[in-house]
Amino acid sequence: MRRALALLLVLGGLAGACTGADDLEVVAPDPVEDDADGGDADADEDVAPGPTDDLRIVELELDQSSEVVVDVAADEVSLLFLARGQGPEDEVFVDAIIAPDGTLVDAPLELQPSNFGDTAVLLPLYADEPLQPGEWTFVVDSDAGLESAQAILKRGPLATDQVVDVTFHVASFAFAEASQAEREELALVYRNAGDTILGAHGLAVGDLAFVDADPAVTEAFADIELPSSGDDAAQRELCGSLDTGEGPSRRLAFAIVDRVVDPDDEEGETEGNAAGLPGATILPGLSTSCVLMIADGSRDVTDLAATVWHEAGHLMGLPHTTEAEGDTFDLFDDTPECVAAEFDGSLGDGADGFVDAEECPDGDNLMFHDSDALAISEQQAFVLRHHPLFQPAP
Structure with missing residues (x-):
C-alpha cells in the first residue's frame, strides 16, 4: 500500500518537492601550491591522481516528503543512491525513480528488494540508457523516516582499465x-x-x-x-x-x-x-x-573463490541470470534465460522443479544461481565498470 501511494503522488505531479543538496567533494587536495614568489612550486611535476578523484559524494537534503533529489552533472556517468533508516530494523525501500526527462525508471527496482537499515540503487544498468544529466528524484519509504541519504556519483569518461x-x-x-x-x-x-x-x-x-x-x-x-x-x-x-x-x-x-x-x-x-x-x-x-x-x-x-565473487557480484548490483525455479531472470539481453518448462530435465534425468548449471545455457555464467563458473557478459561488466568501487588502474 505504501508503494502504491508513493507512485500516485509522483504521477499526480508532486515530484520535485525536495530542494537541492550540498556537495561534499571527495577529492585529493590541490597538488599545485604557490611558492614564496607566487609561482607554482610543483607545476612541472607529474602528480598521481588521488583515490577518489573521479567521485563526487553528495549529502542529500531531506524534508517532510518522501522525495529525495539528486542533481547529476553532465560529466557524471553513474550514480549509487544510498538511503539510511532511523534504526537498523527499519525497512527502507525506493518506491520510484524519476529521470530528469520525467520518465519512470523501473528496471533497478525490479532487481532491488527492500532492505533493513539502509538500501541502495545503482544507475545506469544498460549501455544504451546512459545516466541523464539533471535532477533525478527518488521516492523513498521507511518505517520511521530517513536518517540520511547520499549519492555517490562517478565522473567520466571512464578509464579503459x-x-x-x-x-x-x-x-x-x-x-x-x-x-x-x-x-x-x-x-x-x-x-x-x-x-x-x-x-x-x-x-x-x-x-x-x-x-x-x-x-x-x-x-x-x-x-x-x-x-x-x-x-x-x-x-x-x-x-x-x-x-x-x-x-x-x-x-x-x-x-x-x-x-x-x-x-x-x-x-x-x-x-x-x-x-x-x-x-x-x-x-x-x-x-x-x-x-x-x-x-x-x-x-x-x-x-570458495567462485562462490564469494558471485556474492560480490550481487553486492555491486548483479542479480542471478536465472533463479533456481527457472521462472525469474535478470534484465540483460546478453545472458540467456533458463526457462524451467524448456530446460528442467532436459538432460534426461527427469524434471525436479529446479534448473541447474548442467541443464542451462547460462550455467557457465558467474551469476547463475548455482554455478562455479568464472565468466560474465558484456552487460554485466558494464554494471561493474560503472560501480564506484571500481577505480582507474594505477
Whole structure:
C-alpha cells in the first residue's frame, strides 16, 4: 500500500518537492601550491591522481516528503543512491525513480528488494540508457523516516582499465592464526579468480589486504546466524561494525567468519552471502556493505573463490541470470534465460522443479544461481565498470 501511494503522488505531479543538496567533494587536495614568489612550486611535476578523484559524494537534503533529489552533472556517468533508516530494523525501500526527462525508471527496482537499515540503487544498468544529466528524484519509504541519504556519483569518461581493491576482514577463530604464507595463498587464489572473471572486460583485482577484526567482533560473529527465511540482522550488524575508518572506503569488503548457521536448514551450508543487491558501500558504518565468506566449512576457504565473487557480484548490483525455479531472470539481453518448462530435465534425468548449471545455457555464467563458473557478459561488466568501487588502474 505504501508503494502504491508513493507512485500516485509522483504521477499526480508532486515530484520535485525536495530542494537541492550540498556537495561534499571527495577529492585529493590541490597538488599545485604557490611558492614564496607566487609561482607554482610543483607545476612541472607529474602528480598521481588521488583515490577518489573521479567521485563526487553528495549529502542529500531531506524534508517532510518522501522525495529525495539528486542533481547529476553532465560529466557524471553513474550514480549509487544510498538511503539510511532511523534504526537498523527499519525497512527502507525506493518506491520510484524519476529521470530528469520525467520518465519512470523501473528496471533497478525490479532487481532491488527492500532492505533493513539502509538500501541502495545503482544507475545506469544498460549501455544504451546512459545516466541523464539533471535532477533525478527518488521516492523513498521507511518505517520511521530517513536518517540520511547520499549519492555517490562517478565522473567520466571512464578509464579503459579499472581495478577493485579488496579487504579481507578476519572475524574467524579458524583463520585468525593463519600464517602470512596462508594468507598470501588465499589472496592469490582470489586474485586469479577475480582476474579471470574481469580480465576480458578491462577490469581487474587491485590491492588485496587483510585486517583482523576487533576481538569483540570475532567473538560475536565468528559463528553467525543467517536464517534462509531472510532475517539477516546479524550480517548487517557485522558489516556495519567493520573498521573502515572515518571517511569513504573504496574497497570491496569480504568478512571471513567460521560458520554461517541457518536455523531453518540444519543440513545445508551457506558458504557466502552478500548483504545487499546492490549493497550500500563506500561510506562508513553502512549495514549492507560486505560479503560473508566462511573459513571452516566442508570446503577449504581457497575453494570458495567462485562462490564469494558471485556474492560480490550481487553486492555491486548483479542479480542471478536465472533463479533456481527457472521462472525469474535478470534484465540483460546478453545472458540467456533458463526457462524451467524448456530446460528442467532436459538432460534426461527427469524434471525436479529446479534448473541447474548442467541443464542451462547460462550455467557457465558467474551469476547463475548455482554455478562455479568464472565468466560474465558484456552487460554485466558494464554494471561493474560503472560501480564506484571500481577505480582507474594505477
